[in-house]
Amino acid sequence: MPLVTESLELSDYREHVEQLFEADSSAIVSNSCTEHAEVVIETLISHSKTSLLFFCERLKKELYQKSSVVAKLIEASKRGVAVRILTQHQPETDLAEVIFPHLGDTTKFEIRVCPKESEGASADMNFIVMDSKAFRYENDREKHQAFACANSQELAGKMTTLFLKLWSNALPAPRQVSPAAIA
16 A cells, blocks of 8 residues: 655646545555645545544634635534544534534434543544545544555554544534624
8 A cells, every 4th residue: 555645736636536535445545734634534524424533622613614614514513424524622613503403304414522531532533534445544643644545444444443442422512602603
């Protein structure tokens, strides 16, 4: 499995990642800067057919409030993709507040938070799994070291198993009230 480096220009990187997903490739692509993370996250969301599992620290605003990411999550939810987001701490972004108005009552969109002192709350990783076969895995948040793959059922399966274990002990995310809702 060749590793694609970060040296590509953003447009070339986007094109390459899209090609890997279109080809259902098992190649590993490196993904260690915010712009490349956004490309991979958008691609995972766009190609999802059944499920998206997000495990992250806080749903950081610089990624998850971007209109392109929000639009793709809305599109995926409208296609019937089940979206589960598990954060370790109170989310920075209230995606539910942004996305729910665009969806019907049958949406499969959930956000939960790991209980304090739980295994999930102390993990130093982020990951996203698409359809139990594709993923983005960040194993060091401080250094932003990450990689992604369009087709590795073995690795995606392990992340899915971990996610479901952590999800089963998680609590519904507290509702965040935007300042606009109070005014």
